Amino acid sequence: MSVLRNVLAVIGLLSLVLLLVLALKIQSVINDIERFDERAVDIYTSFIKKAYHSGSAIDAMVYRVRVLQGVSTADLDHSIKSIASELNIKNVGEMFLSEQVEMLSGNAYRHVKIYQLCNAMTAASILNYNDAISSFLPCRISVVENAQGELWMYTLDLDLLIHGGKSIPPALKNEIIKVRDTITQIMQRAAIGDF
Secondary structure (H helix, E strand, O other): OHHHHHHHHHHHHHHHHHHHHHHHHHHHHHHHHHOEOOOHHHHHHHHHHHHHHHOOHHHHOEEEEEOOOOOOHHHHHHHHHHHHHHOOOEEEEEEOHHHHHHHHHOOOOOOEEEEEEEOHHHHHHHHHHOHHHHHHOOEEEEEEEOOOOOEEEEEEOOHHHHHOOEOOOHHHHHHHHHHHHHHHHHHHHHHOOOO
C-alpha cells in the first residue's frame, strides 16, 4: 500500500512540475503575442479560414477582384497604367507571361500579364525595417484569364505584412497602408474599366 501511495505521490509531483513548465511556456507565448499588432490574431484567423475553405495557403495570401464582363484586356492595361500614374505609383515593369508561354510552346495560352508597381521610397523604408520583404518587391497586380474565360486581378494581401507580426512603427505602417490602398484602388477601378 505504501509503495502505491509513493508512486502516486511521485506521479502527482511530476504532474505539478509539468503543469508549472506548461504554464511558464504559455506565459512566454502570451507575452510574445502581446507584442504583435493588435489585429494579428484576426488576420491569422481570417488566413486560416480562407486556407481551410479553399484548400490553398496561396489563395489565402491574396486579394483578388473579378473584372467586369465587357472590360477587355486592352481596357485593363490602359486603366491600370493610367490609374497608377494618377495615384503616383510607378510602373516599373510588365511581364507578358501568356506571350512568353505561346512563344516557347507554339500553342495559344490564356491571358496572363503581371504589372510591377513600386513606390521606391516606401520600398526603401520597408527594407530599412526588414530585408526579407525584398522577396515581395515590387508590388504586383496579375491579370489572369481563368479556365472559364473570366478575367481576374490578383495581388498579395498586404494586411499580412501590416498586421501579421510585431507592431510596425506607426509612420512605416501608414506608408504600407497607403500602398495597399493604392493597389486596391487600382484594381477596383480598373475592374470596372475606369481610367
